[in-house]
Amino acid sequence: xxxxxxxxxxxxxxxxxxxxxxxxxxxxxxxxxxxxxxxxxxxxxxxxxxxxxxxxxxxxxxxxxxxxxxxxxxxxxxxxxxxxxxxxx
Numbered sequence: 001x002x003x004x005x006x007x008x009x010x011x012x013x014x015x016x017x018x019x020x021x022x023x024x025x026x027x028x029x030x031x032x033x034x035x036x037x038x039x040x041x042x043x044x045x046x047x048x049x050x051x052x053x054x055x056x057x058x059x060x061x062x063x064x065x066x067x068x069x070x071x072x073x074x075x076x077x078x079x080x081x082x083x084x085x086x087x088x089x
Contacts, residue, residue, distance in 0.1 A: 008080070023071045026068075031055060
């Protein structure tokens with residue numbers, strides 16, 4: 001199973017979540033199978049998302065896409081995300 005772990009801060013969680021939900025069809029088209037969202041207990045505007053993808057290649061392609069960068073900017077992501085690509089062991 002291919003996974004992508006993303007952590008980043010946002011200016012406003014509710015605004016970010018609305019855009020995140022809005023672009024779900026884009027993620028589905030790119031190969032996302034599921035996602036689990038987490039908010040940092042001490043810093044609730046720090047988001048961690050664990051995505052399951054149909055392939056690591058599709059996850060990497062999506063992570064580097066201009067469409068994702070535009071969505072992140074619209075959502076109010078502050079600063080660059082930390083992204084890790086993972087294989088289930």
